[in-house]
Amino acid sequence: MRGRGFCMALLLSAWCTSAVAYQDSDLDLIPATRPAAAGTVAQPGWGVSPGHKIYLENAATGVWDSHDLAAPLPPPRDYLWQERLLLDVRTTDLIGKRAEIHLSTRLNFRDEDDLRFPSHENVVNDLREAYVSWHPSDQTYVDVGRINVKSGIALGYNPTDFFKTRSVTEPLSLDPSALREDRLGTLMARVQHIWGAGSLTIAFAPGIRARSRIYTNTNLPSLNPMFDRTNADDRFLVKGSINLGDNASPEFLLYREAGQLHLGTNLSVGLGQSTVAYLEWSGARRPNLITEAFNYGRETGTLPVNSENPLSGGSRRTFRSELAIGASYTTKADLTVNFEYLLNQAGFSRRDWDAWFAAGTHAEPQAPLIDELWYFRAYARDQQQQNTGQAYFARADWVNAFSAQLELTGFALVDAYDQSGIAQVSANYYLSDSWTIGGLGVRYFGSRRSDFGSLGTSFSLLFSVVHYF
Amino acid sequence: MRQSLVIGLLTTSFLGTLAGADPAKGSTAQEIVAQSDLVRNPVQSFETVTTLTEYVSGRQRSQEELAVYSKLDLATRQYRNLVQYLAPPRDAGKRVLLGGGALWFYDPASKASVRISPQQRLVGQAAIGDVLTVNFAVDYSAKLLGDETVEDAERRQRHCWHLELKAADDQATYARAEYWIEEGSHYPIKARFYSDSGRALKIAYYRHFVQRLGRLRPSEVVIIDAVDTSLATIASLHDSKFRDVPDIWFQRDYLPRLDAR
Numbered sequence: 001m002r003g004r005g006f007c008m009a010l011l012l013s014a015w016c017t018s019a020v021a022y023q024d025s026d027l028d029l030i031p032a033t034r035p036a037a038a039g040t041v042a043q044p045g046w047g048v049s050p051g052h053k054i055y056l057e058n059a060a061t062g063v064w065d066s067h068d069l070a071a072p073l074p075p076p077r078d079y080l081w082q083e084r085l086l087l088d089v090r091t092t093d094l095i096g097k098r099a100e101i102h103l104s105t106r107l108n109f110r111d112e113d114d115l116r117f118p119s120h121e122n123v124v125n126d127l128r129e130a131y132v133s134w135h136p137s138d139q140t141y142v143d144v145g146r147i148n149v150k151s152g153i154a155l156g157y158n159p160t161d162f163f164k165t166r167s168v169t170e171p172l173s174l175d176p177s178a179l180r181e182d183r184l185g186t187l188m189a190r191v192q193h194i195w196g197a198g199s200l201t202i203a204f205a206p207g208i209r210a211r212s213r214i215y216t217n218t219n220l221p222s223l224n225p226m227f228d229r230t231n232a233d234d235r236f237l238v239k240g241s242i243n244l245g246d247n248a249s250p251e252f253l254l255y256r257e258a259g260q261l262h263l264g265t266n267l268s269v270g271l272g273q274s275t276v277a278y279l280e281w282s283g284a285r286r287p288n289l290i291t292e293a294f295n296y297g298r299e300t301g302t303l304p305v306n307s308e309n310p311l312s313g314g315s316r317r318t319f320r321s322e323l324a325i326g327a328s329y330t331t332k333a334d335l336t337v338n339f340e341y342l343l344n345q346a347g348f349s350r351r352d353w354d355a356w357f358a359a360g361t362h363a364e365p366q367a368p369l370i371d372e373l374w375y376f377r378a379y380a381r382d383q384q385q386q387n388t389g390q391a392y393f394a395r396a397d398w399v400n401a402f403s404a405q406l407e408l409t410g411f412a413l414v415d416a417y418d419q420s421g422i423a424q425v426s427a428n429y430y431l432s433d434s435w436t437i438g439g440l441g442v443r444y445f446g447s448r449r450s451d452f453g454s455l456g457t458s459f460s461l462l463f464s465v466v467h468y469f
Numbered sequence: 470m471r472q473s474l475v476i477g478l479l480t481t482s483f484l485g486t487l488a489g490a491d492p493a494k495g496s497t498a499q500e501i502v503a504q505s506d507l508v509r510n511p512v513q514s515f516e517t518v519t520t521l522t523e524y525v526s527g528r529q530r531s532q533e534e535l536a537v538y539s540k541l542d543l544a545t546r547q548y549r550n551l552v553q554y555l556a557p558p559r560d561a562g563k564r565v566l567l568g569g570g571a572l573w574f575y576d577p578a579s580k581a582s583v584r585i586s587p588q589q590r591l592v593g594q595a596a597i598g599d600v601l602t603v604n605f606a607v608d609y610s611a612k613l614l615g616d617e618t619v620e621d622a623e624r625r626q627r628h629c630w631h632l633e634l635k636a637a638d639d640q641a642t643y644a645r646a647e648y649w650i651e652e653g654s655h656y657p658i659k660a661r662f663y664s665d666s667g668r669a670l671k672i673a674y675y676r677h678f679v680q681r682l683g684r685l686r687p688s689e690v691v692i693i694d695a696v697d698t699s700l701a702t703i704a705s706l707h708d709s710k711f712r713d714v715p716d717i718w719f720q721r722d723y724l725p726r727l728d729a730r
Binding site: 024026027029030031032051052053055090092100102135138139141148150152153155177178180181192194195196198199201241243247248249268270271272273274275276278328329330331332334336404405430433434436466468469 | 523524525527529530531532556557558559561562570571572577578579580581582583584585586587588589619620622624639641642659661664670672674691693698701703715716717720721722723726728
């Protein structure tokens with residue numbers, strides 16, 4: 001190897017020092033066509049600038065149920081087909097020199113086999129954000145209104161994303177990255193100060209509505225902003241990040257809601273040109289997920305006040321951690337893959353799963369017990385908490401897949417206890433700067449007595465067309 | 470004054486690197502690269518718009534437009550960069566930050582900042598590391614291989630220093646490069662980038678020298694995929710202007726605040 005390098009160097013040296021002009025064949029590879037004149041690229045329509053993004057999307061979804069369930073599903077069943085037309089608007093407009101107004105909303109027109117048509121359920125507006133931002137100096141920002149405050153560095157699960165609870169509204173994709181997009185903000189006041197060495201954010205969200213029952217796709221209000229989902233308790237967040245120099249800027253969080261104090265951190269480090277490693281953690285003294293769900297169900301009247309928790313244990317308040325630790329790697333073929341280990345110490349343990357299936361296997365569909373058992377899982381989904389205690393997550397994103405117009409994305413979430421899981425593959429093809437067509441397939445896998453194998457869905461397909469204005 | 474200080478920093482720190490010194494000119498290889506860096510980019514903070522046009526077999530396939538804000542960090546002698554997508558509409562508003570050695574990607578749709586690696590692509594053959602403003606003299610150790618007359622992108626003959634660049638640390642986008650810099654003017658003419666296994670990855674030509682940011686600078690970079698030579702991307706730099714870029718712009722938490730500008 002060294003010898004070959006030496007010879008190469010000799011050849012190169014002889015070639016270079018001769019200072020002879022040569023015909024450079026690389027020049028033949030330069031495209032003959034000139035690019036579009038500067039500043040004339042993809043002239044955006046009236047809806048688009050860095051602060052404006054408006055698009056119209058049509059999505060048709062088909063769902064295939066799984067049969068032979070270990071625990072019967074309580075009625076009513078979920079939809080088997082859905083047709084949605086949605087207008088998505090995100091705008092930021094300046095008000096003078098030191099203030100802006102932010103609006104993010106999605107107007108849905110939808111029909112499903114489990115909805116009456118026409119009915120008010122066919123029109124649902126998600127007011128995701130509406131707030132005013134004022135910056136008295138270049139370093140200080142004050143925001144008031146409905147704001148989507150998001151935290152977290154991981155992809156599969158975000159333990160420090162404290163405002164995620166109850167906020168997700170009818171997502172088209174189950175990709176955790178997409179769930180962050182389709183969610184309601186929280187009514188709050190937020191102050192942020194940014195300086196060269198870091199930043200500090202303080203946010204307060206008042207509780208202005210009573211806690212409400214979990215919504216389903218058949219009882220969504222049309223125009224109600226649903227502050228009961230986001231502002232049922234006083235919520236307080238302090239978040240700070242600090243620059244520790246080369247490659248390191250850890251973030252620390254303190255969050256309080258309903259008397260419960262959470263601590264959290266986000267850490268990341270780059271490892272060369274292709275790899276990033278990261279860790280996201282939060283912890284709090286709390287009971288387990290089952291107890292929280294049971295208490296919430298009784299408080300909101302979903303479960304009878306005098307009912308007994310069919311899955312006992314775990315009610316003791318103790319310090320429980322949530323963790324996402326992983327790494328991303330980008331290949332030379334433009335494929336970026338992420339692998340993560342996910343932990344929720346409040347989630348279902350192996351023993352909880354055994355108890356859940358033991359209780360549900362012989363119950364009748366109309367039995368109150370079935371409602372309770374499935375409520376625990378619906379609660380986890382509504383709270384955006386990982387249902388199971390331990391899981392693995394992998395995600396791959398391939399831009400320029402076979403063609404510059406095609407982007408392929410896929411993820412798999414696997415329960416570490418029973419190896420059941422969910423896998424989703426999506427493809428987006430950019431027909432032009434304004435038009436995109438896409439397809440998405442979701443497959444649930446696992447035995448009938450497993451986390452994902454026990455769900456009522458086998459697989460689903462979605463086709464979409466998007467037009468950006 | 471400040472410019473002189475920075476030039477001094479850029480050059481004097483490499484005086485120890487005498488390998489490849491050119492006795493005739495009195496310049497070390499590292500100084501030549503540092504002087505050429507000053508041709509590509511100024512030391513004052515600035516804003517420029519970069520249009521990336523991708524070609525397949527000579528036919529235009531896709532195009533993106535980015536606003537790039539750059540500021541030299543006097544401590545590291547490297548640039549900090551903030552990039553905002555301007556077009557196409559589906560990507561408008563997305564942002565990339567390089568500050569403190571870390572790269573962050575921000576999507577206003579998810580309002581989340583995700584840490585990414587320089588290898589991740591923007592469009593076509595341009596990795597993020599290609600679009601960002603960088604000082605080669607900081608990221609690479611240079612060695613003078615000799616003099617050579619090469620054709621530039623417009624097939625004019627240029628008498629050049631032929632240099633070899635090796636990554637000084639893992640911040641460099643490529644493991645190794647060959648670099649041709651015109652003698653006298655220090656104009657960058659051509660570069661050929663290699664992987665750590667020695668495989669040629671990309672070929673770059675600097676062309677269309679125009680008055681930009683206070684002096685004659687290249688306004689286009691042609692990036693050719695050396696593996697699949699039917700693929701090429703032209704990065705066109707325009708609407709460049711000096712501007713103050715506050716240090717807080719390079720904080721991760723500032724990414725959502727760029728709307729205010």
